[in-house]
Structures are given as C-alpha cells and as structure tokens.
Amino acid sequence: MTAPVKTLCPYCGVGCGLEILPVAASASNGSTEKGIEKWKVRGDRSHPSSQGMVCVKGATVAEPLGCDRLLHPMMRDSLDEPFRAASWDEAIDRIVAHIQTVRLTSGADALCMYGSGQFQTEDYYVAQKLMKGCLGTNNFDANSRLCMSSAVAGYVQSLGSDGPPCCYEDLELTDCAFIIGANMAECHPIAFNRLRRHHKQNAHVKMIVVDPRATPTADVADLHLAIHPGSDIDLLNGIGHLLLKWGAIDSPFIDECTSGFADYAKVLEHYPPQRVAHLCGIQPEDVEAAARYWRDAQQILSLWSMGINQSSEGTAKVRSIINLHLMTGSIGRPGSGPFSLTGQPNAMGGREAGGLSNLLPGYRSVKNSQHRAEVEQFWHLPSGQISAHAGRSAWEMITGLEAGLVDFLWIAATNPAVSMPDLERTKKALRRSPLTVYQDAYYPSETAAYAHILLPATQWSEKAGTMTNSERMVTYCPAFRSPMGEAKGDWEIFAEVGRRLGFAEQFQFSNSADVRSEFIQLTRDRPCDQSALSHAYLQENGPTQWPCSEAGQPTQRLYTDRHFLTPDGRARFGAYHSKGLAEPPDAEYPYVLTTGRLYGHWHTQARTGRIEKIRQMHPNPFVEIHPRDAQKLGIEDKGLVEIRSRRGAACCPAVVTRAIAPGTVFLPMHWGALWAEQAEVNALTHPIACPDSLEPELKACAVQLAPIHTASTDFCKTSQLIPAIRDVVHD
Numbered sequence: 222m223t224a225p226v227k228t229l230c231p232y233c234g235v236g237c238g239l240e241i242l243p244v245a246a247s248a249s250n251g252s253t254e255k256g257i258e259k260w261k262v263r264g265d266r267s268h269p270s271s272q273g274m275v276c277v278k279g280a281t282v283a284e285p286l287g288c289d290r291l292l293h294p295m296m297r298d299s300l301d302e303p304f305r306a307a308s309w310d311e312a313i314d315r316i317v318a319h320i321q322t323v324r325l326t327s328g329a330d331a332l333c334m335y336g337s338g339q340f341q342t343e344d345y346y347v348a349q350k351l352m353k354g355c356l357g358t359n360n361f362d363a364n365s366r367l368c369m370s371s372a373v374a375g376y377v378q379s380l381g382s383d384g385p386p387c388c389y390e391d392l393e394l395t396d397c398a399f400i401i402g403a404n405m406a407e408c409h410p411i412a413f414n415r416l417r418r419h420h421k422q423n424a425h426v427k428m429i430v431v432d433p434r435a436t437p438t439a440d441v442a443d444l445h446l447a448i449h450p451g452s453d454i455d456l457l458n459g460i461g462h463l464l465l466k467w468g469a470i471d472s473p474f475i476d477e478c479t480s481g482f483a484d485y486a487k488v489l490e491h492y493p494p495q496r497v498a499h500l501c502g503i504q505p506e507d508v509e510a511a512a513r514y515w516r517d518a519q520q521i522l523s524l525w526s527m528g529i530n531q532s533s534e535g536t537a538k539v540r541s542i543i544n545l546h547l548m549t550g551s552i553g554r555p556g557s558g559p560f561s562l563t564g565q566p567n568a569m570g571g572r573e574a575g576g577l578s579n580l581l582p583g584y585r586s587v588k589n590s591q592h593r594a595e596v597e598q599f600w601h602l603p604s605g606q607i608s609a610h611a612g613r614s615a616w617e618m619i620t621g622l623e624a625g626l627v628d629f630l631w632i633a634a635t636n637p638a639v640s641m642p643d644l645e646r647t648k649k650a651l652r653r654s655p656l657t658v659y660q661d662a663y664y665p666s667e668t669a670a671y672a673h674i675l676l677p678a679t680q681w682s683e684k685a686g687t688m689t690n691s692e693r694m695v696t697y698c699p700a701f702r703s704p705m706g707e708a709k710g711d712w713e714i715f716a717e718v719g720r721r722l723g724f725a726e727q728f729q730f731s732n733s734a735d736v737r738s739e740f741i742q743l744t745r746d747r748p749c750d751q752s753a754l755s756h757a758y759l760q761e762n763g764p765t766q767w768p769c770s771e772a773g774q775p776t777q778r779l780y781t782d783r784h785f786l787t788p789d790g791r792a793r794f795g796a797y798h799s800k801g802l803a804e805p806p807d808a809e810y811p812y813v814l815t816t817g818r819l820y821g822h823w824h825t826q827a828r829t830g831r832i833e834k835i836r837q838m839h840p841n842p843f844v845e846i847h848p849r850d851a852q853k854l855g856i857e858d859k860g861l862v863e864i865r866s867r868r869g870a871a872c873c874p875a876v877v878t879r880a881i882a883p884g885t886v887f888l889p890m891h892w893g894a895l896w897a898e899q900a901e902v903n904a905l906t907h908p909i910a911c912p913d914s915l916e917p918e919l920k921a922c923a924v925q926l927a928p929i930h931t932a933s934t935d936f937c938k939t940s941q942l943i944p945a946i947r948d949v950v951h952d
C-alpha cells in the first residue's frame with residue numbers, strides 16, 4: 222500500500238496537517254485515464270495542530286488542482302489585445318528588459334511586486350532578495366497587508382516583536398475564550414473545534430463572542446456582545462475600567478514587567494459601563510458580565526482576526542486587547558494570552574521572511590540601519606543597497622499607479638482585482654500600469670484581465686517548501702505531483718529574473734531546500750529563530766514550532782520568562798480612545814456594511830469556485846439585513862437589493878434575518894466579477910487605513926439600500942465562470 226504524503230492544508234492560517242493518497246490502484250502515479258489526477262485527502266492524526274481534523278476546504282483541496290490551469294506564459298502589448306502564447310525566454314527577456322529600462326529612467330522605486338500569503342516561505346524569501354536586496358527598492362508588499370499587518374504592528378509596539386505568544390494547546394487549557402472580531406466556527410473551523418470541545422466538556426469554561434453578527438461562533442457562546450461595528454476599543458476599555466475598579470489586576474506583574482500603565486489607567490477612567498453600553502449599543506449588564514468573566518478566569522485567552530485587524534484603528538484595537546492581558550498578567554502562561562488567528566496559510570512565514578514593505582528577513586525592519594547592514598552583508602551586496610525607507614504598501618501601489626509613479630507591477634498568487642478596497646478605483650489604476658506581470662496557477666482570473674504578461678506558477682502539491690501556521694508551527698510541504706504544463710515555482714521565476722539581471726551569485730539555488738537553508742541562517746538569534754528547521758530537519762522531525770535554534774528546543778509559548786523584546790524588557794501599555802469608523806453612517810448612507818467569509822469558500826474562489834460541492838454549499842452572494850430595516854425599505858427575503866456606497870454598487874438577494882443587528886448589513890467577500898454579476902463587495906469598501914499598520918478598513922463602510930424590482934435574471938448569475946471573462950483566453 223502506498224504511504225500517504227504528509228503535508229499542510231494550503232487554505233487558512235489554522236494550518237491543518239493533511240494526508241494525501243492517490244485514489245485508484247491503477248493511478249499510483251496519480252493519473253486517471255483522462256489525465257486528470259484524483260487524490261484522497263484526510264486529516265493527519267500525527268499533526269500536532271489539527272490532530273486529524275479537517276474542514277470541507279481541506280477535505281476538497283485536491284479537486285481543483287487540474288482545473289483551469291495556466292499552462293504556459295502568455296503575453297500581449299496592450300490590455301485591449303488578446304493574449305498570445307509565449308515561451309519562458311520571451312516572457313523573461315521582456316520582464317528583464319523592462320526592469321532595466323525602468324531602473325535607468327525612473328529609478329528602482331518605480332518597480333513594485335505584490336505577493337501573497339499563499340506563497341511558501343521560500344518564495345517569499347527569494348522575492349525579498351530580488352526586490353529589496355538586488356534591485357534596491359522596498360516596494361514588495363503582500364496581501365497580508367490586507368489581513369494581518371495590524372496584528373504585526375500591535376505585537377511589535379506592545380511586546381517588542383511580532384509573533385503570536387500562544388499555541389493551540391491553550392484552546393484546551395483556558396478558562397475563558399474572549400473571541401473578538403473573528404467568526405472562528407466558519408473561518409478557523411478546526412481551531413474552533415478544539416476550543417468548542419473543551420468548552421462543551423468543562424462547565425466552568427466560558428466563551429465570550431464580540432461580533433455585530435450572530436454568527437455560528439456566537440451561537441454557542443455564553444455571552445454574545447453584538448456591539449456596533451467600530452466600537453471595539455470602547456468595549457475593551459470598558460472591561461479594563463471595571464477590572465481596575467474591582468482591583469482585579471496583577472500589580473506585581475504591572476510593576477515589574479510593563480511600562481505605561483498610569484497613562485492607560487487615566488484613559489480607563491472615561492469608560493464606566495453606562496457610557497460603554499451607549500457607545501457599543503449593548504446593555505451595561507453585558508459589559509459587566511464580560512468583565513466578570515475576565516476577572517473570574519484563572520487563564521484567559523483572547524482570539525481575534527479580521528474584525529479587529531481590518532480597521533482604520535486596527536493597531537490600536539490590537540494593543541487594547543493586549544492591554545487587558547498585561548493588566549491581568551495573563552500572558553506567557555498555559556491557557557492565557559493574546560492570540561491572533563492568521564488568515565492565510567503562510568502569512569506567518571511571509572512575516573518571518575520579511576514579506577511586507579517595511580520588513581526584512583528574520584523579523585528585521587528596513588528602518589533599522591543595523592538590520593539593513595546585516596542583511597546586505599549576508600547577501601554579499603554593497604553597503605547602502607537596501608533602502609532605508611519603507612516601500613509602498615498594497616494600497617500605495619494603487620495610488621502610485623494613479624500618480625504615474627509605478628512603471629512596473631509584478632503580481633503573484635493573489636487577486637487584487639477582487640480583494641483590494643474601492644475596486645473601481647483599483648481597476649482604473651491597474652489599467653494605467655505600463656507593464657503588469659501576473660503570475661498564478663489558475664486562469665482565467667479577474668486580475669489576469671489587467672496583465673500584459675501571464676506566467677504559469679506551480680501551486681501547492683507541485684512544489685516543495687515550508688509554511689508556518691498561527692501557532693508558529695513550521696510544516697514541510699512536499700511536491701507530490703508534477704507541475705502542470707510549463708508551470709514553474711514562484712521562487713524559481715524570481716531567481717531566474719535575478720540571474721538575468723546580473724545577480725548570478727545571489728541566486729545560485731538548485732532547489733527549495735537550498736533556499737530554506739540560506740533563509741534560516743538569517744533567523745539565527747532573532748525572535749523567530751528557526752535556524753534548526755531545514756527541510757531535512759522538518760522531514761525527519763515533523764512540524765516544529767519556532768523559536769528553535771540549532772542548540773535549542775522548539776518553543777510552545779513565548780514570554781514565559783516575562784521578559785519582553787522591547788529595549789527595557791518591559792511590555793508597553795498603549796492608551797487609546799476610539800476614533801470610531803473612518804466612514805460612519807449618515808443621512809445619505811445610513812447603514813453600516815460589514816464584510817466577511819463563509820465556511821466553504823476561500824477568498825476570491827480561485828480554488829473553491831471550481832469545486833462543485835462548495836458551489837452548492839454557497840450558491841450565490843447575499844446581503845443579510847434585519848427584518849426591521851427590510852420592512853422599512855420594502856425589501857423581501859430573497860428579493861434583489863442594491864447596496865450602494867460613495868464608491869460603487871453591488872446587487873444580490875436579501876437574507877432577512879435577526880442574526881444581524883438593525884442598522885448593519887453583511888455581505889460575504891468571495892464573489893468577484895468571475896463568479897457573479899455586480900456582487901463585488903469591494904466595489905463598496907474604502908481604502909482608509911490604520912496609520913500604523915496601513916491595513917485598510919475592509920470590514921466597514923457606509924451604504925444605502927434599495928429593493929430592485931426587475932424580471933431580469935442578469936443579476937447574480939453565480940457559481941459559474943462568467944463567459945465574458947473566460948473569452949479573453951486566446952492562446
């Protein structure tokens with residue numbers, strides 16, 4: 222019998238272990254008679270993070286591997302022309318010539334690359350070396366900017382370094398889970414299963430869910446606080462106010478291990494329960510109940526995700542969560558601590574490899590001269606080669622295109638023509654790009670329509686590399702299928718361009734094991750030390766948590782010694798009053814739109830839209846609206862609704878439900894132009910971002926609603942490829 226291949230699920234940041242087996246005996250190489258591969262997927266019981274569990278996304282992950290693949294490079298001169306097939310040499314020569322011209326005419330800062338939390342760490346690392354090292358521009362950003370950058374900024378400012386302090390075992394050791402801005406049951410289902418089992422089996426364990434929607438997560442909570450969107454800091458300060466008033470704080474910890482408590486305590490004076498209840502739209506007793514749960518828990522675990530991060534004050538929200546842990550000393554202990562739930566499978570690995578425009582590998586900063594010097598020396602590059610300025614963030618690449626300051630855009634493994642805010646503006650800017658390369662596994666996609674060059678990339682299952690999940694667990698993911706067509710690994714493509722640009726010495730990698738061996742040397746003695754975790758080590762020892770130096774052991778929890786990574790070793794309180802939503806509702810746009818994900822779909826449906834079972838599970842986009850609002854507006858259940866913001870409009874059927882609070886509506890984020898007519902949620906959202914993390918407020922904007930009375934069936938043609946987009950294929 223064939224031994225299963227052990228790997229990691231390539232969807233969400235929970236990072237579940239999978240076992241993969243070819244289906245038929247006749248297909249021991251994975252091939253069927255039609256040349257389409259079939260694989261059986263099951264949970265890997267030996268993977269410490271998921272213990273054999275797997276959700277519908279992981280279970281069906283092998284189904285779309287052979288569908289709609291980009292098989293060879295394609296090119297065109299302008300966006301109005303059809304693509305024509307090209308050779309790799311032609312495509313790379315054109316990219317190299319264009320980069321050289323731009324460097325000479327406009328300078329390196331006119332070059333941009335936009336990558337993805339779908340990358341393996343090896344892909345991220347080689348991209349950093351090319352852009353930040355060899356080309357001398359920090360204009361590399363990733364879609365993690367839209368996802369986790371507020372958590373990164375919050376950890377760095379409060380604790381002195383990025384890195385979630387907790388581990389999944391804490392889900393089973395806590396007395397109280399405080400879930401804020403995360404619908405774990407749908408978006409991080411296997412981590413939620415571990416928590417839910419513990420909650421069910423132990424009567425004393427409490428679960429608090431803070432969410433404007435009554436989600437499946439909220440349904441099983443002991444306390445659901447349906448606060449107004451954007452009022453998180455008010456609630457967090459209100460809990461802090463009561464803990465301080467009741468003396469439920471850890472004074473020795475505050476005195477010995479933190480700084481800034483006096484200023485924080487002054488801010489808390491302004492948040493008595495009556496005021497907090499008014500600001501948040503809940504009852505004062507609910508604020509008190511939440512604070513009581515915090516007070517009574519020996520171990521308390523906060524869990525958050527996009528509802529906190531995707532905010533114009535995301536960093537302040539993250540720090541306000543961490544404040545509660547610092548004032549109660551509940552950090553660095555089993556079952557306790559602030560724990561961000563990463564969105565993508567390897568956004569964590571991206572952070573480790575320097576995959577945001579302000580970072581360098583090994584949790585270094587581009588603004589730190591010593592960090593730059595260390596990396597330049599290691600990469601054998603001249604002193605001063607790495608720019609001292611943060612590069613363009615994801616949205617700043619769009620505004621750079623608008624201003625004519627970006628002459629080259631290289632997009633890989635992400636779909637900004639669906640996922641960026643203010644989509645019409647985004648698309649208009651993309652059309653202005655003098656040359657856009659789009660590197661991906663699938664075709665068609667919404668973003669391919671804005672590219673001049675398409676490069677076929679291998680995806681999960683076809684390339685070997687590593688990914689890190691939310692609990693800092695690094696897993697080796699082997700290649701177990703051959704690349705399709707002429708597809709190449711992302712890192713291989715970046716390295717080839719680097720060599721042809723004249724940096725042969727910097728890109729002498731024979732395989733991804735070489736890439737990882739080089740990268741982990743840059744983590745030595747850094748907070749994310751994984752200098753022991755080579756491909757060979759991970760293959761032999763299985764998934765391993767960092768920090769893990771060559772001399773040391775894997776580390777389950779951070780800060781157990783209560784020493785933080787700030788210059789004085791103390792964690793810092795951050796004192797904030799909330800500024801509220803960047804675009805609050807008003808007379809013209811009286812409703813707050815909040816956005817989110819569904820259990821079966823992944824992001825912009827590049828994979829899950831091609832899986833029949835998931836399409837049936839979520840057949841179309843919808844807008845959730847409270848019965849009171851629906852009645853006022855004459856909107857019926859299943860009736861079509863136009864949702865309009867200051868930037869654009871979307872249309873979809875209504876789900877009239879008490880699960881959403883009056884005054885708020887909800888749309889899922891998965892439907893781009895490829896999968897539905899006029900249902901793009903980001904046609905509505907705005908790009909105003911947190912000033913510290915530069916993460917846009919994708920979670921909330923002001924909208925107006927109106928019923929659509931039409932017999933037309935053009936709206937919401939869903940769950941099938943839209944022919945107009947498919948027709949751009951001319952190869």
Ligand code: SF4
Pocket residue numbers: 230231232233234235236237271274275276277278279280409410411412
């Ligand atoms: S919970 Fe996330 S990582 Fe686990 S199987 Fe589901 S999608 Fe994959």
